[in-house]
Amino acid sequence: MSGSSTYVPKSAVGRWFESRLPIMGLVHSSFIVYPVPRNLNYMWTFGAILSFMLVAQIVTGVVLAMHYTPESTLAFSSVEHIMRDVNYGWLFRYLHSNGASMFFVAVYMHIFRGLYYGSYKAPREVLWILGVIIYLLMIATAFMGYVLPWGQMSFWGATVITNLFSAIPLVGKSVSIWLWGGYAIDNATLNRFFSLHYLLPFMIAGVVGLHVWALHVVGQNNPDGVEVKNVERDTVIFTPYATLKDAFGLAVFLIVYAWFVFYIPNYLGDADNYNNANPLVTPAHIVPEWYLLPFYAILRAIPNKLMGVICLFGAIALLAFLPWLDTSPVKSAKYRPVFRVFFWVFVAVCLGLGWLGSQEVSDSTTLAARLLAFCYFAFFLIVLPLLGLFEKTKPLPASIADAVLAKGAPAAQPAE
Amino acid sequence: MSGAAIVDQNRRDFLFLATGAVGAVGVGAVVWPLIDQMNPDASTLALAAIEVDITAIQEGQIVTVKWRGKPVFIRHRTAKEIDEAVNTPISELRDPQTDAERVKKAPWLVVVGICTHLGCVPLGHEGKYDGWLCPCHGSVYDTSGRIRQGPAPLNLEVPEYAFLSDTKVRIG
Numbered sequence A: 001m002s003g004s005s006t007y008v009p010k011s012a013v014g015r016w017f018e019s020r021l022p023i024m025g026l027v028h029s030s031f032i033v034y035p036v037p038r039n040l041n042y043m044w045t046f047g048a049i050l051s052f053m054l055v056a057q058i059v060t061g062v063v064l065a066m067h068y069t070p071e072s073t074l075a076f077s078s079v080e081h082i083m084r085d086v087n088y089g090w091l092f093r094y095l096h097s098n099g100a101s102m103f104f105v106a107v108y109m110h111i112f113r114g115l116y117y118g119s120y121k122a123p124r125e126v127l128w129i130l131g132v133i134i135y136l137l138m139i140a141t142a143f144m145g146y147v148l149p150w151g152q153m154s155f156w157g158a159t160v161i162t163n164l165f166s167a168i169p170l171v172g173k174s175v176s177i178w179l180w181g182g183y184a185i186d187n188a189t190l191n192r193f194f195s196l197h198y199l200l201p202f203m204i205a206g207v208v209g210l211h212v213w214a215l216h217v218v219g220q221n222n223p224d225g226v227e228v229k230n231v232e233r234d235t236v237i238f239t240p241y242a243t244l245k246d247a248f249g250l251a252v253f254l255i256v257y258a259w260f261v262f263y264i265p266n267y268l269g270d271a272d273n274y275n276n277a278n279p280l281v282t283p284a285h286i287v288p289e290w291y292l293l294p295f296y297a298i299l300r301a302i303p304n305k306l307m308g309v310i311c312l313f314g315a316i317a318l319l320a321f322l323p324w325l326d327t328s329p330v331k332s333a334k335y336r337p338v339f340r341v342f343f344w345v346f347v348a349v350c351l352g353l354g355w356l357g358s359q360e361v362s363d364s365t366t367l368a369a370r371l372l373a374f375c376y377f378a379f380f381l382i383v384l385p386l387l388g389l390f391e392k393t394k395p396l397p398a399s400i401a402d403a404v405l406a407k408g409a410p411a412a413q414p415a416e
Numbered sequence B: 001m002s003g004a005a006i007v008d009q010n011r012r013d014f015l016f017l018a019t020g021a022v023g024a025v026g027v028g029a030v031v032w033p034l035i036d037q038m039n040p041d042a043s044t045l046a047l048a049a050i051e052v053d054i055t056a057i058q059e060g061q062i063v064t065v066k067w068r069g070k071p072v073f074i075r076h077r078t079a080k081e082i083d084e085a086v087n088t089p090i091s092e093l094r095d096p097q098t099d100a101e102r103v104k105k106a107p108w109l110v111v112v113g114i115c116t117h118l119g120c121v122p123l124g125h126e127g128k129y130d131g132w133l134c135p136c137h138g139s140v141y142d143t144s145g146r147i148r149q150g151p152a153p154l155n156l157e158v159p160e161y162a163f164l165s166d167t168k169v170r171i172g
């Protein structure tokens, strides 16, 4: 973050305070005069949307925790109590459950944005890895949150996921028992999941702080993937330009969010979770929440338990190595014609895996899932390393300003 | 370096090592309780054994009882089911075990009703081997609860149990 030395508060009180704690200067340099590339598109508004959603989840979550009972015989009915008796309880519960989904919509847009425009490349590797850590924490938080209503899907989803750890050779069984605090998922498990579900969002907030700090050290990437060379020509100041664009993007996003909350609040949920947990009966068809389906499909595609678990975690862990797996020096897919094709194939593979993860297992879905799982890993381990060596990229613009001006000129290439 | 400085140096080294050693013991003494508090507590361990009356279980029937929070299947096997289990060649098995190793007293089979893949409860009298079929990812078990198909690596676990009499079993 650039220094706060240029900022002088207008009021005397402000100056008195600033000389003791220069926080307004920090805000000023980070969010008012901070230079942002002038060519950013709406894919760059998801960072602000994510920050908003994190706060929204914390606020609605704290409200729910005032009325929820983390005890295995009472949890389910306490959620019904929130839905029926608590003033606006239904609103906060639907905001929170659909909010988690919207949070993941935003993070996937954000991640695929980074993938498309090569935002993980030098000098943004640490920024990217902090993002992957945020994503992992989000998965853990959402998973534990889903256990709290103590419905059938909560219980059996938790059973399947915690049993993943039993695949660890030698100590696996003890690890599972330790996670459960018993010999199966039970009250002890519910209690600790509640405690951790409350804690983790604050850890996410901490890592987001580091993420934004790293962002402000290296600066934002942009749709053309060339670095800022001349601050005067290539950038605009954060406020009002980025602020307003972010606010508009957020407003559109919130309309979609509200539509889910008020019109189809249970569309993304599973009807089985309105049945109280029963440790003796597994529902006929167990599925995780939609945002984890691709990984679930990979798990089911592998016929060996340990390998299945390794591939599941590997599929996520690979993201962290992206800066070194992608060997191309060109960042933006705009100038990488072959990569661009593979990128969209990769998006289709992820969607395909997601769909397969939601289906019941049959020979044909298993075969398809194996094929797509192979494609998923091949994208990271074969396509990205080789493409950098063989792909013929298009010439990069000399600067961001040149790219913007070329786009404005009549003879320019069609817009992105 | 003067003599006083050397003395000082030795003193600081000593304080550094002593503090470090106490610190390491202290950290260990705090970390272990922090980890162990999550293990099953005394009240959970106290519930570890149950007794079941099996007189009412008909031939061919499977009864599910709850033990340590999880299901245990008590299966009164038919002659045909026992034959199938006994006559399966060991070489066909993923987790090789004879039926005799898994059974204490004919015709009873007692197994933990938890799929060894990822912990779902398999459905009885289903699947290609008349044993169990797991609804989650399709593992198939035979009439001895041995894994035959699907992703699960091991046979259904045989819990610790004993026949207290012809009609009473203690599990745990």
Ligand code: HEM
Residues within 6 Å of the ligand: A043, A044, A045, A046, A047, A048, A050, A051, A054, A107, A110, A111, A114, A117, A119, A120, A124, A127, A128, A130, A131, A132, A134, A135, A204, A208, A211, A212, A215, A219, A220, A221, A222, A319
């Ligand atoms: C709670 C979750 C997250 C929050 C609140 C968050 C917040 C932000 C914000 C405010 C920005 C700046 C605005 C923008 O460029 O969009 C940003 C940039 C960035 N984020 Fe995140 N982020 C989150 C998760 C992630 C994840 C999961 C990844 C990747 C795995 C990631 C990768 C990046 C990258 C690479 C940038 C720099 C992008 C660029 O300038 O091109 N973020 N993030």
Ligand code: FES
Residues within 6 Å of the ligand: B115, B116, B117, B118, B119, B120, B134, B135, B136, B137, B138, B139, B150, B151, B152
């Ligand atoms: S839990 Fe039984 S097959 Fe996966």
